[in-house]
Amino acid sequence: MGLRDDLERYREVGEQRRQDLAEFIQYGDLGQSRDDEVRIPIKIVDLPTFEYDQRDKGGVGQGEGAQPGDPVGQPQPQPGDGDEDGDPGEEGGDHEYYEMDPEEFAQELDEQLGLDLEPKGKKVIEEKEGDFTDMTRTGPxxxxxxxxxxxxxxxxxxxxxxxxxxxxxxxxxxxxxxxxxxxxxxxxxxxxxxxxxxxxxxxxxxxxxxxxxxxxxxxxxxxxxxxxxxxxxxxxxxxxxxxxxxxxxYPEIVEEREKNVVVVNIRDVSGSMRQQKRELVERTFTPLDWYLQGKYDNAEFVYIAHDADAWEVDREEFFGIRSGGGTRISSAYELAAAVLEEEYPWSEWNRYVFAAGDSENSSNDTEEKVIPLMREIPANLHAYVETQPSGNAINATHAEEVERSFRDADNVAVAYVSSPEDVVDAIYEILSTEEDE
Known part of the structure; x- marks a missing residue:
């Protein structure tokens, strides 16, 4: 076995030692990834290289322009030789990552959680002749x-x-x-x-x-x-x-349907949603976005932030924004209903509506407005994720009310996340509800 084979073997070992998918979702740095590329850290395996003995850098050699018998000078300092007079390094070393697209991410998550979500084709993009299975009384x-x-x-x-x-x-x-x-x-x-x-x-x-x-x-x-x-x-x-x-x-007319999906992500940005709660939302919603993007041919995302009012934001703002206002969750569902009706008709788009917050809501808003709106918005799946790191607050009842109202529904999931350890279970709770449906 030659050196080239050794290098390839070490690379394979490195990929096999990448961070476990569940561990990555719970504790990994999700910010290193992009929308279309999931980057999972690899536990580094150093590749073997040849190096000079640091104790003796002298020796006889012949470089460019040298003649036999010429004296050999002192070795020049090399980067990384530990020069005590040098300045501290300012550039960090390169990190190694295993890169996968959302489709591979979805396949691995299916295997790890035992899921098998089958996307539904909605929008007809082409009609073509299939097998000659139909019969008519006239024809050529x-x-x-x-x-x-x-x-x-x-x-x-x-x-x-x-x-x-x-x-x-x-x-x-x-x-x-x-x-x-x-x-x-x-x-x-x-x-x-x-x-x-x-x-x-x-x-x-x-x-x-x-x-x-x-x-x-x-x-x-x-x-x-x-x-x-x-x-x-x-x-x-x-x-x-x-x-x-x-x-x-007569040939059967086959409709080829594109598997379109729109994912509406809703997040409470009121004053009670502090950093730890926001991080749990990001750690739950980001893998769900990757998963659905990997499952469908065409995926689009809508991000809605709300306190007492709701407004659309881009993805970068969605996970970091924080306001000081109160909370009225129905404002986000009213905006979601309007956006879906105008841009993503149910006849052409699969719909997922995911909301997250600490379950605090203005008085009677959940029962009188949110729950009726959830019933009125057609969707493959509605989900609410409660993030309460320190346990339920006295007035944090939104998740419980939703769960109680939709106990017998097959397209509504409620998940509770109080720490990163709960994230994978929450994702399973949400996606397995869609699988059952």
Missing amino acids: SSTLDFERLFKKGLKRKLAMEFDEDYVREALKVEGWGPQSVFEWARENNIPVSKAWIEDAYGELSSDEKSRWDSIEEMETAVDQVTTAQRIRRDGVDEVPFRREDERYR
């Missing part, structure tokens, strides 16, 4: 379903054909005429017409009409050959096709 001759036509004709032949010789023998029973033979044929399910019997009877001579003393004698002496037996023996000369049996294959 090239699409005629001949196999079906042949089967129909063959089935009719089996239903209409009969052993003519056998029926002629019945006409030779003494004392029988066309009427008696017709009634006997009907009793024995022989599909012969009375006109055919009369024509066949007229072709018999007088002697032939008294060949058998009784029908029982004829049936004992003559074996009836079924149509199926005759076809197997002699083959088929003709099949009675009819125009009403014709069917033409």
Whole structure:
């Protein structure tokens, strides 16, 4: 094994030693990642390199322009040699990261949490012809379903054909005429017409009409050959096709739907939402954004901040902003409903509405306004994440009221996060609710 193989092996070991996904979500530096790239720190494995012995940097060598026998000068200081007179370094060393796109992140989170969310296609982006599974009575001759036509004709032949010789023998029973033979044929399910019997009877001579003393004698002496037996023996000369049996294959129209999703993230930015609470919101919402971005073809995000009023912000502001106002959560749902109705119709977009805060809300706002608004906004999933690091405050009842009102709903999840250790469980609670639905 050469040096190149050793280097590759060390790189593989390094990637395998990257921070565990759950550990990264709970404690990792999420800010190093971008919207389209998740960067997970690798536990560094130093790659082997050749180095000079620091105790003896002399020796004989021949550099550019040197002649054999020239004296060798003192080695020059190298960066990192620990020069005591040098200035302290100002640039940090490069960190190693394992980089994955949101799709890989979603796959790994599915495996780790035992999830398997199947995105739903909403917006029709293309209609194309699929398999020829539909049938129509008209069409070009090239699409005629001949196999079906042949089967129909063959089935009719089996239903209409009969052993003519056998029926002629019945006409030779003494004392029988066309009427008696017709009634006997009907009793024995022989599909012969009375006109055919009369024509066949007229072709018999007088002697032939008294060949058998009784029908029982004829049936004992003559074996009836079924149509199926005759076809197997002699083959088929003709099949009675009819125009009403014709069917033409028609391609099924397949609608290709794009898996679109819009994620509305709502956060309480009132004075009670201090830094630790904000960090728990970011640690919960960010992996959810990555996950859904990895699951859907096209993902868009709306960020709404609110205190007593609500307004749209960009992602950078969303996790850091803080106001000093009161709290009215319904203002955020009113804004979310307006944005979704105007820009993301339910017929074309999958919708996720995630809200987070410390469960403090103005009096009666949850029961009278928020819960009715949640019922009125169609969505794949509504979720509320309560962040209370120091335990529930006396008036922090919003999460409990939502949970109580939607106890039997299959598209509403409530999760409680009091520390980073709760984040992965909260994510599972939210996404497994969508999976069940």
